[in-house]
Amino acid sequence: MKKIIFGIAFIIFFSFLIVSAINMRQFGEPIFSEMDDYFIENAQSETGANNVVTSIVFDYRGFDTLGEATVLFAAAVGIIALFRRVTK
Amino acid sequence: MKQMSRIVRTVTNLIYGFIIIFGFYVILHGHLTPGGGFQGGAIVASAFALLLISYGALNTEKLLKKDLLSILESGGLTMFIGTAFLGLGITFFYNFLANSGSWFGDAAVIGINPGNMNTGGVIPLMNIAVGLEVLSALGVIVLVMASGAEFTKKKENS
Numbered sequence: 638m639k640k641i642i643f644g645i646a647f648i649i650f651f652s653f654l655i656v657s658a659i660n661m662r663q664f665g666e667p668i669f670s671e672m673d674d675y676f677i678e679n680a681q682s683e684t685g686a687n688n689v690v691t692s693i694v695f696d697y698r699g700f701d702t703l704g705e706a707t708v709l710f711a712a713a714v715g716i717i718a719l720f721r722r723v724t725k
Numbered sequence: 726m727k728q729m730s731r732i733v734r735t736v737t738n739l740i741y742g743f744i745i746i747f748g749f750y751v752i753l754h755g756h757l758t759p760g761g762g763f764q765g766g767a768i769v770a771s772a773f774a775l776l777l778i779s780y781g782a783l784n785t786e787k788l789l790k791k792d793l794l795s796i797l798e799s800g801g802l803t804m805f806i807g808t809a810f811l812g813l814g815i816t817f818f819y820n821f822l823a824n825s826g827s828w829f830g831d832a833a834v835i836g837i838n839p840g841n842m843n844t845g846g847v848i849p850l851m852n853i854a855v856g857l858e859v860l861s862a863l864g865v866i867v868l869v870m871a872s873g874a875e876f877t878k879k880k881e882n883s
Binding site for chain 1: 757758761762763795799802805818823824829830831836840845846848851852858859865870872873876
């Protein structure tokens with residue numbers, strides 16, 4: 638009995654996923670593209686870097702990179718503290 | 726971890742310098758070619774891991790000092806935040822060196838161009854800082870784990 642209920646619920650949920658996947662926009666054609674167009678037009682002249690991805694990661698979205706670097710630093714500090722020598 | 730066979734050690738001797746050079750190339754050219762600080766740092770750390778598995782933890786610790794890597798890690802993160810604070814005249818993380826004519830300040834040619842190292846403003850500096858931080862963080866994680874495994878094995882045998 639439980640298995641049948643779970644199966645019906647799974648089929649209903651999965652059909653919702655299928656319908657939304659069919660109704661999705663075409664691949665590579667975003668609905669709102671103002672920000673993408675701004676980066677493609679202006680990133681090279683504003684930051685002077687040829688690599689637009691790096692200019693986004695290190696300039697426009699610098700806070701994100703700061704968070705990533707801090708997470709890595711915290712992980713390294715935690716592992717060093719975990720593997721310290723307790724006994725001689 | 727014992728050291729591996731003579732074949733593995735010879736190939737490691739041949740190849741690990743080139744891996745480190747390629748990693749620093751990816752870090753330094755982050756504003757021109759695909760890649761950047763994180764990716765290049767991971768490549769250099771993979772060379773450290775190669776040394777570690779082919780020579781064993783005890784031999785590698787003579788070459789790579791944990792304290793030096795720790796200092797490099799903290800220094801990289803401090804340099805990154807400091808570079809971000811230097812642009813505080815306008816905003817945090819402002820690219821104050823771009824198109825200024827001084828260090829890394831040449832204007833980039835718009836469109837497809839072969840690339841100029843002297844462009845990008847603070848982006849190359851931040852790439853170097855993040856690259857140093859990532860390579861020393863991943864390196865020190867691998868080193869500490871290997872030496873911890875060595876210590877546990879020695880303790881179990883005694």
